[in-house]
Amino acid sequence: MLNFYLDDDKRARAEAGLGIFGAVVGVMRAAGWAVRYCGQQDMVAGEGYHLVYNRAVDGRFCFSLRRCYLDKFFRIEATNDRWDWEVAGLPFFAAPGQAWFQRYWRERLFGGLAIAQGGYIFMPLQGKLLQQRHFQTASPIEMIHATLAADPARRIVATLHPREIYSDAELEALRGIERFELVKGSLPVLAGCDYVVTQNSSMALTGFFADKPAVLFARIDFHHIAASVGQLGVAEAFEAVHRPQPYASYLHWFFKRQALASSGDGHQAQIADRLRTHGWPL
Incomplete structure (x- = not known):
């Protein structure tokens, strides 16, 4: 039964x-x-x-x-x-000829938004900003400061999770951070960013449909072509994020085959x- x-x-x-x-x-x-x-x-x-x-x-x-x-x-x-x-835990091996899946879902997800390089980092924040949880390599507030130190040339444009409730202490910790801006509306920011930095927000996976690289500060199932801080460390992850990745092949494998x-x-x-x-x- x-x-x-x-x-x-x-x-x-x-x-x-x-x-x-x-x-x-x-x-x-x-x-x-x-x-x-x-x-x-x-x-x-x-x-x-x-x-x-x-x-x-x-x-x-x-x-x-x-x-x-x-x-x-x-x-x-x-x-x-x-x-x-x-x-x-599965290995991913890139295979050619699967670009149709990425193209189809890019249109569905991004519609008429222009995919561009706007000179900034997109950071979709999740919950518990001051706490490092067991699947994370740093707390979200530590992630912000580590990102600014690792990439002194770019600013961070961040969003808060719409279903999270943030404490006064969490919101106060975000105030006054240089090169850091909170906005509303994720997809337009994602479409225009140079790359994504997050713990493990699904927005990083969505970014793959627009060929947006990602640095991950937490464990997640779609880590294979991201620059994982847990696997590489902070410095190497921010170097690796600029390497080309087989986004179309990965997305077809991740969704259609797995x-x-x-x-x-x-x-x-x-x-x-x-x-x-x-x-x-x-």
Whole structure:
């Protein structure tokens, strides 16, 4: 039995056969499995196999279904922490001939925005600005100062995360920093930057669609062609960020070969294969 932990809207989509939720249910029922729905935040309990949506897993046969950055792409993983997803540990080897995927999504993501080099660094900030978390190499405020020291020629144009609540102490720590500016609206800033510096914001991955290099101060699943401070150190990462990278090839590999599609040719077989990889007896 599949125990599927969904809110009412996602359950309705699953029962209607829509999107990734409907695809998963279709795979399980085609394999002869019963499907039992639970609330999205219900405690994981009972016999069978468990699939939660974008929350921590609990138990040997509990797995997380989570959106993989773009619409229609998802992953099913043994952890909800993206930096520990299976793809993070896989080697990437560039292959030619996959530029169509980057072109298609660049138009969808950036629309009519001009892709340019504006002489500044884009820094999408996330949460807990004064705290270094276990997957980070520095706190966000330390990242700001390290970036300014590593690149004295450029200013930082930064954004705050729209779903984070920042304390007075955090906002005070950002005031008065030279060559540092807070703005609203990420995509236009991303389109015009020279490169991205962040902990592990998905805006760095979005930047790959516009050939924007990235320095990462934290672990994440899309680190392969970024300049990782954790792997290289600060000085070498800021040198490496200017090296050409196979963005088109990487994006095709990361999404089309490593993620699950919610529709399209063979998408249910892809989902079934992924569940078998996790030990589900389909």
